[in-house]
Amino acid sequence: MKLYALLNIFLCFSGTLCAQVINDAATIEFGSKNLSLDQPLLISVVLRDAETRPAVIFPEIKDLEKRSKSATSSISTVDGKKVVIQTITQEYYAVKPGNYLIPEFTMIINGVKLRSEETMAVFSQGAIAAETNAEPAGNSILEQDLGDNDRDIFLSVQTDKKDVYIRQGFALRISLYIAENAPVEMEFYRFNEQLQSILKKLRPVNCWEENVGIEEIVKRRVTIRKRKYTEYNMYQARLFPITSEDIVFPSITLNMLVTDNNGAVNVDRKVVRAFMSRPTKISVRQLPDHPLRDQVAVGQYSLKENLSSKLVYPGESIRYMFKVEGVGNIAAIPDPVTQASSSFDIYPPEKSQVIKRSYQGVIGEKTFDYFVVPRKDGTFALARYFQWIYFDSTKQKYDTLRSSRTLEVKGEDYRLANLSLSGSAGLYDNLESLDSSNESINYKQILKDATNAIVVILLITMIWVFRK
Known part of the structure; x- marks a missing residue:
């Protein structure tokens, strides 16, 4: 009876430990497996919650030639928590068309063993043959x-x-x-x-x-x-x-x-x-003379933007995304210049970035996510309030990325109609009823703490069984 109880405790204990160990913190991922000769087979190691990039040595694959390697880092903020994802990618090229068997292989990254199943990559002649x-x-x-x-x-x-x-x-x-x-x-x-x-x-x-x-x-x-x-x-x-x-x-x-x-x-x-x-x-x-010569970024860039709503009432908050993407030193991109105004409250942005590093260049994007609260009625071109100046190294001149969005702010009549349709409230509505002491629920942490508690209970039970 004691042996039976001990065996059950051991199985529960092992299962609990496995549940703790198994996660998706590191994975091996493949790109497309149907390729032409001028396209590489991409094998990537993706690391989540990794501040630093580890050394990664990819396997040798028979009849495929290793070439360029690239490293991409993504930094963003989710629910106030910094999230970092590192992706290291290796290119493999084929010399001639055919079906290439990618055997099962393992890689050890930061002391963790990653395993990839056997798979097949197909290289066809394609429109342009690879010139090895x-x-x-x-x-x-x-x-x-x-x-x-x-x-x-x-x-x-x-x-x-x-x-x-x-x-x-x-x-x-x-x-x-x-x-x-x-x-x-x-x-x-x-x-x-x-x-x-x-x-x-x-x-x-x-x-x-x-x-x-x-x-x-x-x-x-x-x-x-x-x-x-x-x-x-x-x-x-x-x-x-x-x-x-x-x-x-x-x-x-x-x-x-x-x-x-x-x-x-x-x-x-x-x-x-x-x-x-x-x-x-x-x-x-x-750089040529300019008031911001010592501060601007250098490279080739473009702007992507998004406005959560084009029509709001005074006091209603909106989100405005100003994303700079292109070729250059993405990590050192400065914040956009925002124009102070009595028409808006513009709060400091949340920032995120994605950077891909390779021999051919450093490309990526940096996103600035603003909360904007309009104060009064009117139609406002956001180009007056958001702009980003840089030096275009190809055109060899300064250029400015400006918003193309327009925000319309209407007064009390629009607000009442909007409330009757959606029941939504402005940023400051019912402020006195909000409790800032309430914290968001971290279910992942709760699950981890519960698992740890179960492990401790199982250990205590196992000791008690032995003493009996």
Whole structure:
């Protein structure tokens, strides 16, 4: 009887623990699995309530080639609580059409094991075939690194621009290129130590860095001057200069372990050989004269907006969403300029943002959600009250995002009609009857506390059974 009771307690205890452990804090997600050759298979790790982005190494998949990686962070506020979602995505490309089996695999993220079931991806020819030997971005820089005579092996520090405005982003990439027919065998030597030393020397102090995140060396095939190379990409990031000083990337050295076959017969000797990059320079330009020159964002942006109601009465609150989206340093986007007025009460906005970082650029959106309370009757163009000034790096001039919405505020007659139809009240109606001490119910926390209480009770019961 005691054994039977103990077994039941153990099963209940195990089930309760499992209920606590199983959650959706981290998941593996796939993009579309029906693709053309010019499209990548996307595999993502999604982390919820993760303030920092962990190191993520995706699996090798037979006959598929790893290429670019991107990292997206989403920060928003829900019921007064900050919610952060991190998404790390790896691209896989196929060389030829066909059905590709993605075997079952596991990944360990922040000490948690994630498992993905076996699945199938189908790549078709499509309208545009993928060019696996395509010229890499910044190919002219690679040709300079290559020199007058084609070299079998060379180290390159690449940037996609040589001239930028202050706060305008540019790409930085460190890669080793080895010709496919190079008569040499080599391997990386103390790579992590070397990479940290290289980055310490290379990272400019006057730049904001948006690191894509590379936890492994990524290979891809490229063609330079009609010769095939394998690129070993070691680091990539987007940098945004925050001062007008020019940026100089000095020459760096990477040591590789090379097999020397020139010694005794049938004896391979490994020696350390150094490869050096060429120094490169980025010219940084100051923005043209403007009262807000030192504050505005730089990039290409557009506006999306939403007004909860176009027709209200004085004292009725409305929500106005001002969303800036585009290409640039999204995290550093300043708040819109709001014009003080006797016609409105405009409260500080709730902010949320989504940022996707990749070698190609930093894109995303930043949302400003305002509560607005009109004070008097009238028709008001919101462009007078909300605007956002930035410098367009493509057009090389300042531009302003202005609201296109119009708000109509009507008086007592409209208010009475509105109340009779909807029964709704204004922001200040029945204020004396509201109890600000009431808190919202957190059902998730209640469930967690109840589960913990059950665990404690089961432990006490188990101890009592043993003592009997």
